[in-house]
Amino acid sequence: MRLTFLGTGSAMPTGTRMQSGYLLETGGNRLLVDCGSGVLHALARTEIGYEAVDTVLLSHHHLDHVSDLDVLLKARWLAGETALTVAGPPGTSQLVRDLLSVHDYMEGRLDLTLRDLDEGTFELAGFDGAAFETRHSMQCFAYRLAVGDGPTITLGGDSEAFTDLVEFADGSAVLVHDCSFPDDVDVSNHPTPSALGRTLAEADAEVGRVYLSHLYPHTEGRHEEMLDSLGEQYDGDVRFAEDGVTITVGAR
Structure with missing residues (x-):
């Protein structure tokens, strides 16, 4: 499986990191997870472009995870690719309908499939998925994603660090986890490195490589x-996730 970090930033732009977005590919299966500001441009820079991605999975509905969604809707329509599936936590279907009501000239131009997911297992775009609710300021899902017996990638969404989330990722070859701020920032709904390190050590789980993402400007120059x-x-x-980097993920 291939994972491309399209956007590893946050709600505060840095000039170097797009907001949240991840592209998963294996065989002919392609899935875009989150679609924050700048993700459409990052997707256009990939070999497949936004024309070949017809399924979006949202972790939650904060602006830095959805703000390019309506831009993607129009770009695909202009490119003649009118089919698009958008899935995510409860309320996702209404979110898309609300976006279309604001941009009413887009209504009826796309063949949309909208899905509201609950915690538990699901299938989407050829991927076997599982959703788990994180600890954030609004309902947010972490996702385990795999195809058949292939490797598992867990995308942790936005969340405080807690052992149940790491244990949800048990057996994953890759865990992408929020690490928004350095230790000297007093923050809730996101972890600092010391809190995340302690949680990773205490969890009854084995994961392969951990990538730190959802990085605020406060982290720049402080990675080491x-x-x-x-x-x-x-x-x-x-390791720190970086925009534009693609990794090939094998078994853990």
């Missing part, structure tokens, strides 16, 4: 410091 802080608690393979 943050990795050192996390590493005082957890000795696994942890």
Whole structure:
């Protein structure tokens, strides 16, 4: 499976990181997870472009995860690709309908399939998925995604660090986890590296590589410091996610 980091930033632009967006590919299966500001441009830079991605899975409805969704709707219509599936937590169908009501000239131009998911298993765009609710300021889902017996990738969404979320990712080859701020920022709904390191160490789970994402400007120039802080608690393979990087994921 291939994972491309389209956007590893947050609601506060840095000039170098787009807002949240991840592209998963395996065989002919393609899935866009989250669609924040700048993700459409990042997707256009990939080999397949936005024309070949007909399914979007949203972790939650904060602006930095959905703000390019209506832009994607229009771009696909202009490109002649009118079929699109959008799935996510409860309220996703209404979110898309509300966007279309604001941009009413787009109503009826797309062949939309809208799905509101609950916690538990689902199938989407050829992927076997599972959803788990995180600890955030609005309902947000983390997702485990795989195809058949292939490797599993867990995208943790926005969340505080807690052991149940890491244990949800047990057996994953890759866990992408929120690490929005360094330790000296007093924050809720997102973790600092020391909190995340402690949680990774305490969880009854084995994961492969951990990628830190959803990075606020406060983290710029402080990556080594943050990795050192996390590493005082957890000795696994942890790296910072970077926009535009594609990794090939094998078995854990």
